[in-house]
């Protein structure tokens with residue numbers, strides 16, 4: 001059956017539903033297509049369930065540390081069925097919220113099934129053919145399953161199947177020492193599993209500065225997580241009691257034995273089964289849809305938003321994509337992807353909040369820069385909470401006095417970083433924040449202090465000590 005619309009939105013992740021709301025609200029006849037779970041990755045297998053589980057893991061950790069705070073508890077046990085039930089409840093509420101919103105939306109029709117382009121303006125969903133002049137692709141991504149010797153011989157988990165785990169894996173081996181692997185690793189260690197994280201690179205989350213990587217390494221190791229870096233030629237073998245992961249590391253045992261294996265080695269876009277060729281839409285060699293600064297593809301009338309365009313990889317970047325497209329189409333407001341500043345968090349405990357450039361990027365840029373740092377052991381709020389791991393670091397352009405970037409690894413780092421981020425958006429000189437009166441006692445109250453103690457970035461021309 002053929003249906004004609006003004007706009008078709010494929011996928012109900014972090015951009016599609018809000019865009020449907022704006023387009024339908026403007027009077028357009030809109031179709032929304034979802035092949036699986038309403039709300040997409042963030043709601044069902046990403047941010048919301050993992051942060052819900054991180055909260056359970058934090059509770060377990062603090063219960064075990066209770067005596068340090070003068071609190072007596074009985075033996076601490078973790079009931080994984082209840083951890084999962086709490087996660088399912090919170091994630092499920094969000095999923096049904098999105099579904100009911102879309103299904104009850106005026107001017108909007110929901111089609112459930114897999115969408116595939118058959119031409120630049122037509123998409124099939126099962127027996128239905130949907131046509132529109134405007135098509136918005138918000139299909140997200142999924143876990144990469146790499147070609148790894150022996151992987152086809154064993155059962156393995158990804159971030160999606162981890163959502164069904166309602167038991168305690170005796171020994172969880174995680175291949176991948178980046179954001180997703182580290183969050184699951186610390187969480188399951190706190191639930192009570194033995195955890196080994198295997199990483200090919202010489203250090204964890206190697207996109208971060210080395211001092212950040214090292215501090216995170218120390219935090220995880222202090223909780224008893226085994227870290228195997230420099231793992232080359234990773235190979236997998238089945239064992240009676242689980243799996244063996246050959247790591248060929250420079251040091252230590254050449255093999256890690258575990259009961260369960262989690263793959264966390266990256267994400268790939270859901271574009272391989274979308275019929276992009278039929279529509280004439282170009283992708284790059286990794287499958288990401290190529291878009292311009294307003295998220296238009298090479299085909300007039302087709303846009304790509306969220307993880308599938310390779311411009312972000314986070315919920316807030318996908319939502320920002322929606323804002324950019326809606327502003328350009330409906331508000332005559334020329335918002336651009338290039339207007340946004342890098343920002344994200346890593347939700348281990350304590351979290352890492354990041355904004356703008358890393359120190360490495362600043363050095364590589366050749367900018368004349370200043371740097372200020374402070375360990376969390378010198379942050380009153382962290383001391384009072386008994387959570388003094390980590391440090392903060394801010395980089396400033398010595399010429400313009402604008403903040404270039406910051407990393408706050410420490411308690412509330414994911415929140416405090418926004419003070420920096422907003423200063424960066426305001427393009428204000430750092431002296432504005434340096435003179436601002438912040439609230440005591442908070443982590444953010446030390447940001448003006450750090451800015452008052454800036455020093456030339458060592459190793460740069462003109463820096464002291466070089």
Ligand SMILES: Cc1cc2nc3c(=O)[nH]c(=O)nc-3n(C[C@H](O)[C@H](O)[C@H](O)COP(=O)(O)OP(=O)(O)OC[C@H]3O[C@@H](n4cnc5c(N)ncnc54)[C@H](O)[C@@H]3O)c2cc1C
Nearest residue numbers: 011013014035040041042046115139140306307313314315
């Ligand atoms: C474990 C994990 C933790 C994460 N934690 C965070 C975090 O803390 N903070 C953060 O900002 N980000 C986090 N992310 C990333 C975040 O989840 C994603 O960036 C975000 O969900 C991307 O949204 P999206 O709209 O691009 O696509 P998605 O949310 O992936 O949604 C795409 C939707 O499209 C549907 N779809 C796909 N193909 C088709 C088709 N052909 N037809 C019909 N429907 C289709 C899918 O079923 C899905 O519902 C995490 C990711 C993971 C995996």
